[in-house]
Amino acid sequence: MDQTTLANARIPAATYRLQFNAAFRFQDAERIVPYLDALGVSDVYASPFFKARAGSMHGYDIVDHNLLNPEIGSSEDFDSYCETLRRHGMGQILDFVPNHMCIEGGGNPRWLDLLENGPSSIHGNFFDVDWSPVKKELTDKVLIPVLGDQYGTVLENGELVLSFEDGAFFIHYYGHRFPIIPKTYSPVLTLRLSELGRLLPPDHEGHQELLSIVTAISHLPFYTERDPALVQERYREKEVIKQRLWKLCRDNWAIKEFINENVRIFNGEKGNPRSFDLLDGLLRNQVYRLAHWRTATDEINYRRFFDINELGAIRMENHQVFEETHRLLLELVREGKVTGLRIDHADGLYDPTDYFRRLQRACFLQTRLALLPAAAGEQEAPDNEKGFAEGILELYDEMISVSPQSKPFYIICEKILGKSERLPEDWRVYGSTGYEFANAVTGLLVDTGNSREFDGIYARFIQERPNFAEIAYQKKKQVMRFSMGGEINTLGHYLNTLSESNRHTRDFTLGSLIKALTEVIAHFPVYRTYTATRKVADRDRQYIEYAVAKAKRRNPAMSESIFTFIEDVLLLRFHDSTGREEQEQWIDFVMKFQQLTGPVMAKGLEDTAFYVYNRLVSLNEVGGTPERFGIPLEAFHGQNIERTKSNPTAMLTTSTHDTKRSEDVRARICVLSEAPALWHDCLRRWSRMNLGRKVAVHGVRVPDRNEEYLLYQTIVGTWPAHDPLGAIQRPFVERLKEYTLKAMREAKVNTSWINPDALHEEAALHFVETILRDVPSNSFLADLRRTIPGIIRCGLLNSLSQTLLKAASPGIPDFYQGTELWDFSLVDPDNRRPVDFEIRAAMLKELQAAERERGARALVRELLETMDDGRVKLYLTWKLLSHRREHRTVFELGKYLPLEVHGPQSDNVCAFERYNDDKTLIAVAPRFFTRLAAQSRGLLLGADVWEDTRLVIPFESTGRLYRNILTGERLVTSLWEGKTSFPLAAVLADFPVALLETFEEE
Template sequence: MVYIPSSTYRLQISPEFKLEHARRILPYLKELGISTVYAAPFFSAKSGSAHGYDVTNPHQINPEAGTLQEFQELAKEVQELGMGWLQDIVPNHMAFSPENEWLMDVLEKGPQSEFYTFFDIDFNHPDFKGKVMVPFLGEPLEKVLEQEQLKLQFTNKGFCISYFDSNYPLNLAGYETLLNQVAAKAETEAAGAALKAKLHHLQMVTESDIIDGEGWKKAIAELHQTLHLHKELQTALKQVLQSINSDQNKLKELLEQQYFILCYWQDTEKQMGYRRFFTVNELICLAMERKDSFDKYHRLIKQLCDEKLVQGLRVDHVDGLYDPDTYLQRLRELAGEEVYLIVEKILEGEENLPDYWPIQGNSGYDYLAWVSNLLTAQDGEEKLTNVYQNLVPDAAPDYEDLVFEKKRYILEHHMRGELQNLLRLLQTSNLMPQEQPEEQVREALTVLLAAFPVYRIYGSSFPLPEGALPVVDKAFAEARRRAPQSEAALMHLRSLFEANEHEDEERKKQKLYFVMRTQQFTGPLAAKGVEDTTFYNYNRLIALNEVGNSPAIFSLSREEFHERMKYKLETYPHSLNATATHDTKRGEDARTRLFTLSEIPDEWEKQAAQWMEIAEKNAREVKITRNDLYFLFQTLLGVMPMDGNVDDTLIQRLEEFLPKALREAKANSNWTEPNEKYEDALKGLTKQLLQKDEAFMASFKPFFKRVAHYGWLSSLTQTLLKLTCPGVPDVYQGCEFWDYSLVDPDNRRPVDYELRQQYLQEIRQQEKNDPQQLHQQLLQNPADARVKLYLLSKTLHLRRQMQELFSKGNYLPLTVIGSKENHAMAFARHYQGQWCLVVVPGLLASLVKEDELPLGEQVWGDTSIELPADLPQQWQHAFSQEEVKAEQNKLSLSTLLKTFPVALLTAES
C-alpha cells in the first residue's frame, strides 16, 4: 500500500540548517501534528548552497549538511515517532561548476569520459565543434587573455586552466604538450625519462574507449608525486608554466586543444551549446531519457527507497525532462509501489495533470491558485483594473498581450541560442519546409513557442495522448492570430505534431524528436517570460502574480471552488495543498492582506493616489515610474509586520528584494546590465518613505492597519481550507507563524523553533483550563501569531486522528442561507460513518469593521447552513469541544462562529 502523508512540513536542508538541526525539531513537529518531514534536496551541492538544487554529486549527502549515517539515524527516529520522510530530488539538472566532478570528467576526457552522454550537451553544435561551451568569463576571451586572468596551473588533480576560483581540467593532449616541454628542460636525462614514463602511463590509461576514472586519478597522483620529489622537475615545470602564462598565443593554442571552449557568459543569450535550467548558465541539464543516465543518477535515491529511509519522493521540474512519461514509469519501478510520488508541476488555467502518470499528484501550486482566487472578491476585478489603468496610464491594458510580448522578448534576447538550436534541428532532420525561407520559419517558430498556452504537452509516441492535440491546436490558432503572415510556415510546423500513415518510420521518429525537444523549451520560456518577467510588470494585484496562479483568472466563486475540489478528489486526491513554497513570490499571509484590496478598490485608489503624490515629491535625480511605485506600495502592505514597526531588518530585506524585482521586470533594470542608479533611487525612496516621511506614514499606517486586520482573518480561512480540503496539506518552514516574507532568498530566513515550541506548549496548557478563554486571548493578540499556530495544530491533530476521512472521504458542498449568506462557505467530508464539517467566512471588509471580529449573532444573525437529511444532526465543535445540535436541518453560524472565526465540526453516523 502506498504511503500517504497526513500532512507535510517543508524544511530547507542546507549548511545553515543541517540534518542535526532537523533531528532536534522532530519532537516539535510531532507535537504540532505533522506526519511527514518534506526536505529540500540534501545531496552534495555547490559549496554554501542555501537551496540544494545545484547538485554536484547525487551519490552522497551534502557533507556541509550531514552524512548518510546521520540520515540513517535520523530516519530511524522519524519512524519511531510514527512519521515519514518526503525527499525532494532534482533529475533535470546539476551544477555547471568545477565542483561537479562528473562534468569536469567530460571536460577532461571528452568522448572517453563515462559521463560523455550523461549531460544534455550538443556536441554537434557548429559553433563549438564537438566541444563543451563553458560560459563563465566576465568578458570575451580575447580581453580575458589580454588582462592575464587565465592561468595554467598544476595541482594535485593535474593540469588545469584557472580563472579566479574556477579550475578547468586539461585533456591528455595538453599533458603530452606540457610534459614533453618539462622533460626537455630537465637538467638530467634520468629526471626527463622518469617524467616521460609517467606520460606513457597516462597514455596507456587512456587507450580504452572509456577511460577508467580511478586509474586516471591514480596516474595523476603518481605524476604529482614524481614532480614533487624531483626538484629539477619542479623548476622545469615552473619555467614551462611561466612561459605559457606570459604568452597569450601559447595559452590560446593550449586552450584550442581542449574539449571545452571558455567564453563570455553573455554569449549564451545568442548561442547555446548545452541545455540549461531556464536561463541559468550555472545549471546544466541531464540526458535523463537515457536508461544508463537514469540508473547512474538515481543510485543513492534507490538506496534510500530500498532501505525505507524515505517514504516519498518529490520530483523537481518534471517538465524539463525529454520524456516525463518514461521517467516517471522508471522512477516508480525504482522506488517501489509503496513510495509516495509527487511532481513539481505548474498547471495553467483549466489544465490538469496527465491521469496516466504513476504518481500521487503534484506539489500543490494548483491548490495555492484555487484558494487565492477564492479569497479574491469577484466584484473587484473590473474596479481594480480601472484603478490600475487610472494611476498607471502606461500599464499594459491586456495581460495576455503582455505575456506574449514578454515571452517573445525572452526568446529574442535571452534564449536566442535555444531557438536557433530548434531551427537547426529542423534542418538536420530534413523537416524544414522547402518552399519557405529560413527567416519565415524562424518567425513562425518564435510565435508558436510564445503562444503556447501551457508549460508543455506530454507523450513519447504518435498519436500524442488525449488532450495534447487540443492544446497544440490552441497554440497554433493563437500563433496564426498573432502572425497571419506566417500562416504557411505555421501550417507546416503543425504537421509535425502528428504522424502521417504514408510516412516512413525514420521521418516519424524525427518529427516526434522535434516535438519532444520543443516541449523542453516551452516550459522554461513560460517560466522566464511569465513568472520571472510579466509577474513583475503587471501589477494590478500582485498577490495573484504567483507560481501556479495567474492574473488571467482573477477569482473563483464558491461553486467553482467546490467543483475543483470534487475534481481533485476524483483524480489526484493526494496532491499537496500548498499555500507557501520556496518558489512563491511572497508569503502566504502577505497575499491574504493584498486580496483585501479587491474588496475595497475605491479606498485603495484614494490611498495609492495620495502615496504616489508623496513619493513623486520625494523624487530626486531619478524619477521612479508609476508602475514601480504601484508595485512598491503593495509590497509594503504585504511585508510590514502586523505591529507596523519599521526597523533596520525590514529596510535591509526590502533593499535586497527591490533590485531583484526590478531586474526580473527587465523594464528599468535587468540582470545583464543592472541600472544601479535607478535601483538605488528606489531603495532610497523606500527608506525615505518608511523612516523619514511623516506624511506618508500618517497616511499609510491607518490603511495598513485596516488591511492587516482583514488579512490575518482571511489567513485563518486559508489555513483551515488547506487543512481540510481534498489533498495533503503542506506547511512551509516557519509558516505556523504569520508569513510576510518576500521572494527567495527572503523566504529562507532562519526559523525560531524554540519560540514556536514554547507557544505551542503554552497553548496546550491554556486549552486544558478553558478553551473559550484561550480563543479570546488568541484573537485579542493576533500579532504574536499564536492564533494561527493554534488553528494549525488543532486541525493537524484531528487529521491524524481521522486520517482515512481526510485521505479517502468524499466532498459535499453545503448551502449557506440567510442575510450574510454571501460571506461564508461550508462543506462536509464523509467516510464510513465519520463526518467533518468546515465553515469559513469571506468578504470580511463589508462584514465587520476593522476593529471587529466576525463572531456571534450580532454579525451572523439569521445566517445558517442547510444540512441534507442524510447528514448527522449532532456535532462536536473541534475547537471549543461544545456539542452543537441542528435545528430543522440547519446549523446557525451564530453558534458555530461564536468564539472563533472559523469552525471545524465532527460527527459520527
C-alpha cells in the same frame, strides 16, 4: 517508518517542508521532530539533501546524487535523524532533482570527466550536450559561458591561471576549475627543454623519465575516439601518466621547479599580450571553450535548467543515467528512510511518463526487497536477492497489467497546471505539489465583483491600460531572444533539417522557420505537451492547434504553409513519403520542443510578466492567472470535488520555497480587492506625498508608476503585524530594497539581470529608503500607520480561513517551515530566512497546557485579543492537524459536499462537508472581512456580524449533536424554513472559523 504494502503507498496525513543547508542541518531537524509530531505533522518534506555546490542554500544545485551533502551533516547524523523520525512514527518525503546538476565550480566529478575526455567520456551521454552544434567551430566541444568579459580581455588580464596539482594540469578562473586534457600536457612539459639539460644531464634518470612521459602522452588516443578499446586505453594510460608525473616531481626537485617555471611562463605577464599566446594555444586544444557569459544567449550547446548556465541538464531518458543518479535514493527507500518523493521540474524531462513508470517500479522493488530478511531468512536473503528481485518485478508487472494506474509508492510531482489543465492520466503519481490549490484559495479570497473597478484604478495610476495576454506574449518572445536564443536556434536548425527532406517544405528558409517556431512557442497555452509515441493525445492536439492558429493570425505576412508544416510535425502528421528514420527524427524533434516550451513559459510568465502586470499581485503566483480577478465560490468547490475523484491524496500548499509571496502576504493583499475605494484613495494620497522623493533618471522619475504601484502593495502585504515600538526595523527596509531590486530586474523593463541600469536601480532603492524613514516629517509613514491596522486584521482573519480550507479540503496539507505562525515573506531568498523553532515549540507547549487548564473556549478568546503574536494561527494549525491524524479516513477518502448558506452574509462564507459512513465533518471559512467589519463592534464574531445567516445541513436530522473541534462548543441542528441548519452566529460565536464533527452524548 512503515514500509509500503504490495499495492498501497504510505500516505502522509500532513507534511512540513524543511529547507536544509549549512545553517539548518540534520541535527537541527532531529531536534524539532518532537515539536512537529506534537503539531500533528506526519511527514517531514525535505528539501534536496544530496551533495550540492558548496554554500548552497537550497540544495537544487546537486553535484553528486549518491552522496549526502556534507554541509548538512554526516551519514551518522542522517541516520540518527531518521531514527528519531521512526520513533515518532513519522515518514520523510524527499525533494528529488532528476533534471539537472550543478556544473559550476569544479565540484561535479562527472562534468569534470566530460571536460577532460570530451564526447568519448564515460559520462559523455550523461549530460545533454550537442556535440554537433550549429556553430561548427564547437564540433566535439562544449561552450562554457562563464567569463565576466570577452575571452581575450580575461586572458590578457591574467584571470585564467594554469596550475599543476598532483600530476595534473588545471585552469582556474576564480572559483572555477577546469581540467587540461592529458594529451595536451606536452607543450607545458617540453617548453625550455634545453634549459632542463643544463640542470640535469640528458642521461639523468629524471630527465629520461620526463621524456618517456612525453612519449607516452603522444600515444594517447584523442578525445574524439569512440572505439571502446581505445577509450579504455586512454582512461587507463592518462591516469598512469599523471601518477608517473607526480612521482617524478616528488622525487626530483629540479624537475618540479622546471615544470613550475613553465607554468609561470604559460600564465603570461599582464601588460604583455604576446606572453599569453602559449596559454591561448593550450586552451584552444581543450574540449571546452571558455567564453563570455553573454554568448550563452546564442551559442550554448548544452541544455540548461531554464537559462541558468551553471545548472546542466542530464539525460534521464538514458537508463544508465537513471540507475546512476538513483542509486543512493533507492537505498534510502529500501531502508525506509525515504517514504515518499517529490519530483522536481518533471516538465524538464524528455519523457516524464516513462520516468514515473521506471521510478515506481524501482521503488516497489526496493520496498519489497526490504522485507527479504523476514521472508527468506537472514543468511539466505543476500544470496537469493537477484532471484527475489526478478520475482518481485514480475509481480509488479503483473499487477500493472491488471491495474495500469497502480501506484505502490507515494510520489508527487512539481507540475504547474494551466487553466482547466489536468495532470496526464498516465503519470504514476499521486498528484502535484499543490500550486493549483494555492491559487484557488487565494482566488476565493478575492472579491470578484470589483474586477472592473480595479482595472480602472490600476490603469489610471500607471497611466496605461495593460493587457496581460499581450504582456505574456511579448515577455515570452523577449526571453527567447535574450535568454534562450541558443536553444531556439538549435531547435530551428533541427526543424530546417526536417524540412529539407521533403520537396514541399525544402524551400522554407532557416530564418522563417525560427521566426515561426518562436511565434508558436510564444502562443503556447500550457507549459508543455507530452507526446512520446506516434500517437498525440487529444488534449495535446488541442493545445498545438490553438498555438499554431494564434501564431498564424498574429503573422498574416508570413506564409501560412510554414505554420502548417510546424503543426504537421508537432502533431506527427507524417506524409506518405516519410520514412521510418525520418519519423523517428520528427518524434525526437517534438520531444525536444516539449522540453523547451516549459522553460520559456516559466521565464516569460512567472519570472517576467508576473512582475510587470501588478493589478492585484496576490494573484501573481506560480501557476496563477493574474488576468482572472479571483474565482467564484462554485469554482473552488468544483476543484475540490474534482480532486476528490482524481487525486484525493495530492498535496495542498499555500506557501512554498518557490512562491512569490507567502500565504499571509497574499491573504492580506486580497483584502484590498474588497475595498477598491480605500485602495484608490491610498494610492492617490501616497503618490502625492512621495512625489518629491523621486529622482529623475534619463529624464524619467524613478520609480516609474508601475514599480511604485507594486511597491505600495508590497509594503501593505509585508508590514509587520506586531510592532509594539512603533518603529520600522532596519531589516524590514533592507528586505524591501532587496525585493524591489529583484522585482525590477525580473520585469526587464527599466533594468534586468543581463543589463542592469545602475542609475535606475539606485534611484528606486533610494525611494524605498526615504519613504520608510521613520522621522516626524514623513507624512506617508504616518498615513500608512493610520490606514493599515484594519487591513492587517482582515488579512490575519483571511489567513485563518485559508489554513482551515487547506487542512479540510481533499488532499494532503503541506506547511512551509515557519508558517504555523504569521509569516510575511517575499520571494526567495527572503522566504529562506532562518526559522526560530524554539519559540514555536515553546508556544505550542504553552497552548496545550492552557487548553487543558482553562478550556478551549477561554483560550481562543485570549488568542483573538492578541492575534498579532501569531499564536492563534499556531493553535488553529495544531487543532486541525491533530484531528486529521486521528481521523484520517474521512479526510483522505471522505466525500465532499458544498453547503448552502442563506441570509444577509451568505456570500461571506465557504462551507463544505466531508463525510463517510462513520463520520461527518463540516468546515466553515468566512471571507470578505471588511464587509463583516462594517457590521461588527468588535471581534467579528456572533450575532452582531452574522445576524440571521444560516448554514444548511442537507441529509441531516434536527436535534443532531455537533462539536466545534476548535472551541469545544456543542451545537444542535434545528429546523429553519423546512431545512436542517445551524445559525452562523452560534457556529462562529467564539472563533472566526469552525470545524464541526458529529458526536454522540456519552
